[in-house]
Amino acid sequence: MKVCYLIGYPVGHSVSPAMHNAAFRKLGLDYRYEAASVEPGSLAGFLNGVLRGPTARGANVTIPHKISAMMEIDAVDESAAAIGAVNTIVNDGGVLRGHNTDGTGALRALKESAVNLTGSRVLLLGAGGAARAVAHAVALEAGSLTILNRSPRRAVELAETIRGKAGRRVEVAAAPLDEAHLREELGRADILINATPVGMHPDVEETPVPKRLLHGDLLVFDLVYNPLRTRLLREAEEAGAEALSGVEMLVYQGAEAFRLWTGREAPLDLMRRVARRELGG
Structure with missing residues (x-):
């Protein structure tokens, strides 16, 4: 048996x-x-002691290891x-190879929900591993991308990276x-994407955006998938905005x-049903 x-x-x-x-x-x-x-100080030990083992086939990587895991594997x-x-590692005969499926997953979630990114004004909250992936994917099609983060330095660094990759195709701030x-x-955004963990179980009554700032011309995409309907998504719907759950990105x-x-x-429909069932949806 192989283990992931x-x-x-x-x-x-x-x-x-379960999914x-x-x-x-x-x-x-x-x-x-x-x-x-796996606590942050134990990541290298787990990767080298468990994930390189003969029964391990790979892993998904989530908070807080998406960036630091790159330093411990053999290739990306x-x-x-x-x-x-x-966010994904494959064990090929003891060689650990890293991939990132977050960006393509987020982009597919948006497109499968009939969201037109072309020329859109996107506001992204966060500058961590998931935010980095989403920023790179969104910048390929959006008209503008603004990144807000509690640590302004990390937001600026990410914006500079995106600007260097995307060139003049997208305005980045x-x-x-x-x-x-x-x-x-x-006030000027078309799409709001929350790539912070704010509102994630068990802190389900937290939100990164005060309700009074939301409006009906927005699409709000919350990458947090547990709970299925975060406070941010509930309040977005109450403000007349369109809401997209992070469970779609999770599945893709x-x-x-x-x-x-x-x-x-992968059997997509089954994975989606199981994820929603586990989340009580």
């Missing part, structure tokens, strides 16, 4: 084990998916190198994540990771 892991801290909230194990069973694959709670694909973060900048940027990025591990196309 979810590496993060904490990981008790994740529905990925992937259902997919493995559906296709009759001798695989198992397990959540591994072109997309992950450009993004500067990995960065600023601190505070109410003044939220008010200013939301998970399906691409599944393909990398197994060489098989």
